[in-house]
Amino acid sequence: GAGVSQSPSNKVTEKGKDVELRCDPISGHTALYWYRQSLGQGLEFLIYFQGNSAPDKSGLPSDRFSAERTGGSVSTLTIQRTQQEDSAVYLCASSSNRRSSPLHFGNGTRLTVT
């Protein structure tokens, strides 16, 4: 595919359940980001992967959140024991390793915790 692909596009889950969100970046892009956006709010940085370097996890809000990037490509964001405040749109973006390379975003996963 030409763009960043995220799945599912919508996810409704019960409080306390675990969820996995998937991001398939643009082929060849070494950088991958996860952001969270609540309604009417700005982007909240969660985690940043760059090539084989250790990921920057400084934005993860709690230890219930984790992310992996396998083989330098697909990434999975896992939220354990979901809470209602986790409800938001989760956006993934990727970019190449070239200076001045912009981010390309996926359509996001809208997570609703009931």
Next chain:
Amino acid sequence: RKEVEQDPGPFNVPEGATVAFNCTYSNSASQSFFWYRQDCRKEPKLLMSVYSSGNEDGRFTAQLNRASQYISLLIRDSKLSDSATYLCVVNIGTNAGKSTFGDGTTLTVKP
């Protein structure tokens, strides 16, 4: 202090007006700069990169002031379709660096 700061607005302007947004950044090691546009309930999309000498794309002009550590976006002859949130993005470090977003400035263009 946030690494990237924007006036959240909202900016409410009539059609045809000229409007300007500023964005300040705190890290002098910042290397690359961008403006993104985000429509309601959509993902952000690249509007334009910002080059050191300033650059223009149709009605949009972007400028960089490294000495004062800010970038600006000027929109001339505003259209109703320009209504959106405009996000300032700064990449810090070498190569692609890490992208840091401002919280955005909301623009509403009214007839």
